[in-house]
Amino acid sequence: MEHLFLSLLLGFVTLVSVAFFVLFYKHRSNFTGTNLPPGKIGYPVIGESIEFLSTGWKGHPEKFIFDRMSKFSSEIFKTSIFGEPAAVFCGAACNKFLFSNENKLVTAWWPSSVNKVFPTSQQTSSQSEAKKMRKLLPGFMKPEALQRYVGIMDTIAQRHFAADWDNQKEILTFPLAKRYTFWLAAKLFVSLDDPKDIRKFEDPFQLLAGGIISMPIDLPGTPFHRAIKASAYIRKELLKIIKQRKVDLAEAKASPTQDILSHMLLTCTDDGQYMTELDIADKILGLLIGGHDTASAACTFIVKYLAELPHVYEAVYAEQMEIAKSKAPGELLNWDDLQKMKYSWCVAQEVLRLAPPLQGAFREALTDFVFNGFSIPKGWKLYWSANSTHKNAAYFPQPEKFDPTRFEGNGPAPYTFVPFGGGPRMCPGKEYARLEILVFMHHLVKRFRWEKILPEEKIIVDPMPMPAKGLPVRLFPHQL
Numbered sequence: 001m002e003h004l005f006l007s008l009l010l011g012f013v014t015l016v017s018v019a020f021f022v023l024f025y026k027h028r029s030n031f032t033g034t035n036l037p038p039g040k041i042g043y044p045v046i047g048e049s050i051e052f053l054s055t056g057w058k059g060h061p062e063k064f065i066f067d068r069m070s071k072f073s074s075e076i077f078k079t080s081i082f083g084e085p086a087a088v089f090c091g092a093a094c095n096k097f098l099f100s101n102e103n104k105l106v107t108a109w110w111p112s113s114v115n116k117v118f119p120t121s122q123q124t125s126s127q128s129e130a131k132k133m134r135k136l137l138p139g140f141m142k143p144e145a146l147q148r149y150v151g152i153m154d155t156i157a158q159r160h161f162a163a164d165w166d167n168q169k170e171i172l173t174f175p176l177a178k179r180y181t182f183w184l185a186a187k188l189f190v191s192l193d194d195p196k197d198i199r200k201f202e203d204p205f206q207l208l209a210g211g212i213i214s215m216p217i218d219l220p221g222t223p224f225h226r227a228i229k230a231s232a233y234i235r236k237e238l239l240k241i242i243k244q245r246k247v248d249l250a251e252a253k254a255s256p257t258q259d260i261l262s263h264m265l266l267t268c269t270d271d272g273q274y275m276t277e278l279d280i281a282d283k284i285l286g287l288l289i290g291g292h293d294t295a296s297a298a299c300t301f302i303v304k305y306l307a308e309l310p311h312v313y314e315a316v317y318a319e320q321m322e323i324a325k326s327k328a329p330g331e332l333l334n335w336d337d338l339q340k341m342k343y344s345w346c347v348a349q350e351v352l353r354l355a356p357p358l359q360g361a362f363r364e365a366l367t368d369f370v371f372n373g374f375s376i377p378k379g380w381k382l383y384w385s386a387n388s389t390h391k392n393a394a395y396f397p398q399p400e401k402f403d404p405t406r407f408e409g410n411g412p413a414p415y416t417f418v419p420f421g422g423g424p425r426m427c428p429g430k431e432y433a434r435l436e437i438l439v440f441m442h443h444l445v446k447r448f449r450w451e452k453i454l455p456e457e458k459i460i461v462d463p464m465p466m467p468a469k470g471l472p473v474r475l476f477p478h479q480l
């Protein structure tokens, strides 16, 4: 009996050792070649994923980048993230290279956690899916459409502030900013505007956002597992909305131009096909995520910085009050009003520089190529990072100083300010985001001054930046 147990144990140990050896060998073999960028590759499977994610959890995602840039004295370094051999490209020249070589030398790529959370076709990582999305969005994001949204955004902002801010002494900024941008997206993308209907999506979206960029371990309790479940729930609810809309369009109870959902149902793709219901559900899900989580992070940090910098608050307040005073009672904000919010937009951009909602994104090398003397093998993942330029003193002197004047005149040098990415994959929602952020700032400063309740609240980045306790603030309404 004892003999059998020892044999089994020995067999098990041998098996584990062989498996480890194979993994280790395979891991190292991913990194053999001449002239690869300098860098560390970490352990098999996890590579440097924990370091990459944990600098964000500690609130300093740029540390992962800057530590390695200085250790290897290079703007390109190799690493291994999310089980993949990768190179991190830092600085303006690297951004330019990646953004201008889309679909020539590189193509977009997302970690497997993203692909698994969106199991069918939502991810815009595959070229054909990105193309579909790019074909559909311009109609929705064209200047005439955007101009129409300003009034709708204003109406929803007024409703949001009346429901959640007015008559409150203290509020928690982060969840309210999310609610505001989600209300807008729900209204403009799928014409959902009953607060009851919208609220049932709030928790699932929270869970989804928390697990998209995570270790893809699908076990009960992990963020990844919760995100997969939340994604399935949201998709089911969206399918109900889509089916109902088809009926409403057929019975002329809904308009073909009322929102992006009608647009998707009625527009053929290049091959003359209409998108399937599931495909539409996945695309809308992606837009709802991309379109609200990012802007809500920006709105939250605007509240934080305006609380910390009274002189910046005063200048934004003066600009916004001049616009408010020019309006007749009940008159909604319009496109021209938003063009006048020049200083406020400089402030918002400085916030996007210091706290970019997306830290960067991945590409995949389509072929072997050489850049800056380093060989990049086909299939390697490449990461561009906003912080490598946003927090670099060479591009932004005294990078930690909040200074909206950096955006006056010609503004920052090309490829140094990249919160929306660049090149063919630059964020198609950039202008939409500008509008919703400015409308938010208008209503915020018109109503209140505020102070932070927790003076030293920690910031975490997971994967978006957020104050650890949600940024509680005390509100002081203006005396009329």
Ligand code: HEM
Pocket (backbone or CB within 6 Å): 108, 124, 125, 130, 133, 134, 287, 290, 291, 292, 294, 295, 298, 356, 357, 358, 360, 361, 362, 418, 419, 420, 421, 422, 424, 425, 426, 427, 428, 429, 430, 432, 433
């Ligand atoms: C402050 C707000 C926002 C920020 C900071 C932001 C940032 C970004 C960035 C950096 C990318 C490029 C990723 C890459 O290089 O692969 C991107 C892509 C994208 N964004 Fe945004 N975004 C914002 C708002 C929005 C909004 C409001 C929408 C929709 C209405 C949107 C929809 C998209 C889509 C669909 C893509 C994928 C484009 C493609 O892969 O071709 N974003 N966004």
